[in-house]
Amino acid sequence: MTQASVLEGLIQRQVSRRDFLKFCSSMAAALMLPRTAVGKIAMQLEAPKRTPLVWLEFQDCAGNSEAFLRSSKPTAAEIVLDILSVDYHETIMAAAGFQAEDAKKKAVETGGYLLVVEGSIPTDEGGVHCTIGGRTAMDILKEAASNAIAVVAIGSCAAFGGLPAASPNPTGAKAVMDLVTDKPVVNMPGCPCNAVNLTALVVHFLSFGSLPELDAHKRPLFAYGARIHDNCPRRGHFDAGEFVLAWGDEGHRKGWCLYKMGCKGPITFHNCPAVGYNDNTSWPIKAGHGCIGCSEIGFWDFGLYNTASLQSFAPPTTYSPVQPAVETMPPTNAALLGGLAGLAIGAAGAAAVMQLSKKDADAKPAASDEQK
Template identity: 50%
Template sequence: MKRSLYMGGLPGAMSRRGFLRACAIATAAMGLPMEMIPKVAEAASDPKRPSVVWLQFQECTGCSESLLRASHPDVATLILDLISLDYHETLMAAAGKQAEEDLDKAIEKGNYILVVEGGIPLKDGGVYCKIAGKTAVEILKRAAEKALAIISIGTCASYGGIQAARPNPTGAVGVSDIIKDKPIINVPGCPPNPENFLSTVLYYLTFKKLPPTDKFGRPLFAYGRKIHDHCERRPHFDEGRYVEQFGDVGHRLGFCLYKVGCKGPETYSNCPVIRFNDVEVWPVSVGNGCYGCTEPNFWDTMTPFHKRLPNVRIPGAGKGIQASATEIGKAALGVTAAALAIHAGVGIAKRLATGSKSEE
C-alpha cells in the first residue's frame, strides 16, 4: 500500500496481529458480536478502498491530531490504510495549487466519503473562514454534492463547537445545519475518540450504510449511554464520597468528581468503556471531571466546567447512602447515649432520694 499522500511519522506496515486487533476493538466498540470480526476484517482489507475527502474549517486540528497521535498506532494506520485519503490539508504532501487540484479531482470522481472537521461560519457571507479564496460553506456545499455520506468528526463539525459558543461572532454552525440531503453522522467530542471514528468508518464499509443514531446524529453504539452510568467512580457517587476541591484527601483517594463539576450525569459517550490512547485513560480516571464535550453546545451549557451540575439526584437524601447512613447512625448513637444517661440519672436520683435500692 502506498503512503505517498501523507508524510512520515506513522509506523510502517501493519502486522496481521495488529490489524486483527484493531478490527476486534472496532467491532467491540460498535457493539457487534465477536462473529462479526471476520466480516469487519474482510471489509477493512477490501482492496477497493473508498475515497475520502477530509475538509478542515474552523478547527484546531485536534481531531486529526488525536487520531494520528493515538499511541495505538494500529488505529491510525488502519484508518489510513482503510481509506484512500485523497485530500487532507494537514497530511497531504501537496500544497497550494496542487492541493486544490487534488480536491477538484477527487470531487470530480465522486463516490467518496466526506469527512468534515471544524465549524462552518455563515455570518457575513461566510467570510470568516476561507481556503484558496473560497468560503468554507462554498467548499462544503460543493464537496457534499457528490459525497456518498458525510462524517462530521468532532464537536465543531457536528454542532459548531467552540466558535459557535455565545455570542457566536462568526455565526458558526455544524455540517448538518447546512447539508440536508445527505446521510450525515456526527462523531462529536473534543476530540472524539479515534476508536469511535474508526468504528463508524468500518461500520459503513461493512454494512454499506451508516450506523443507527440518536436524535443528535451520533452513532448509538458509541453515544447511546450515559458516562455517569458506566463511570468507574460511580460507587463513590452513590455512597456520598466526593472530591470537595481539587487536591484534597477525597481527590487523592479517587472519589467522585461530581462536586467539582463533572458533567458525566448529563453526557452521552462511551469514554469510560473505550477510554483513550494506549494507556487506557480518560478524564475521570486521571482526576478531572467530564466536561460534556460530546454534547451539542457544551461550551455554553456545561460551563463553568468546575461547578457542579444542578438538579442531579444523589441517592440517600442528597448526601449519598453511606455518608447519610453514617450521619444518621451518629445521631441515633447520640440519642441512645442520652436515653441511657437519663435512665442511669433517674436510677441514681431515685436511690439518693429513697436511700435504698429500689425493688423494681
C-alpha cells in the same frame, strides 16, 4: 496508492494475522456487535478496496486530525485510513496551493467519497470569517457535500458548533448538519473525537456498507449510547455521598466522585469509560478531572465548574430525585425519605442523597470517613 486491504497493510508493517484478528475483535467490541461479527469484519477488511476520503478543515484547531494521526506507533487505525485513500486533507497532504485545490476538484467531480468535516462553519456576513483559496467555508462545504456518499462531522465544532459557536458566537458559527440537509450526516463529537470511535465508524462502513444506528443528535449509538455517569468507576463514591470538594483534598487523593467539582458525567453520553484515550491510557475522570461534557451540544457554555443539574436528564427509575427538596426538609422527614430511598436503592443511594443536600461548606470528606 495501489489497491490494498487492511491485512496487506498490516503485513507490510510486520503486524501478524493474529494482531489483525485482534483488531477486528476490538472493532466488533467498540461497535457493540456480537462475536459473530468478527469474521464478517475480517473478511471485508481483507478484500482490496479503495474508498476515497476528502477531509475538510474550517474553524478548528486540527485536534481531531492530530488525535487520529499521532498514535504512539503505526496502528491498524492508520492503515484503515491508508486504504481509505485520502484524496484531500489539508494537514497531511504533500500538495499545496493550486495542486491541492486540483486534487479536491478531481475527487469531488469523481464522487463516491466519504466527506469528513472538522471545524464549524461561520455564516455571518456572508461567511467571510473563514475563506480558503478565496472561497468561503460555506461554499466549499456545499460543493464537497454534493457528491459525497455521506458526511462525517468530526469533533464537537463540526458536530455542534463547538468553541467558535460559544456565546456570543461572533462569527455565526454553525454545525455541519445545519448546512448539509440532503446527505446522511453522522456526528462524532468530542474534543477531540476519540480515534477508536472514528476507526470503528469507518470499519462499520467498510464492513457493512452502511452507517451505524444513530441517536437523536445523529451520534452513533455504539459510541454515544450510554451516559458516562452510569459506567463511571467513581460511581460508587457518588452513591455513597463521597465527593471531592477541593483539588488535592483527601477525597481527591482517594479517587472520590468529582460531581461537586463540576463533573458533567451525569448529563454526557460517551463511551470514555470503556475505550479511554491515547490507546486507553487514560481519560479525564480517570486522570482526576471532572468530565466537561465535550460530546454534548453547547458544552462550552456549561461552565466548567458549575454542577450539572441532575434534574435535566431522565434518571434511572432507581435514582432518588431529592436533591432540591431535601434542603428544607425537617430531619424526621429526611430520615423517613432516607429509609424509603434505602429500600429502593440501598443505603448507598440514601447516603448520596444526604450528601448532595448539604452545603459544600458543611460537607467535609472527614464526615464521610465516619460512614466507613
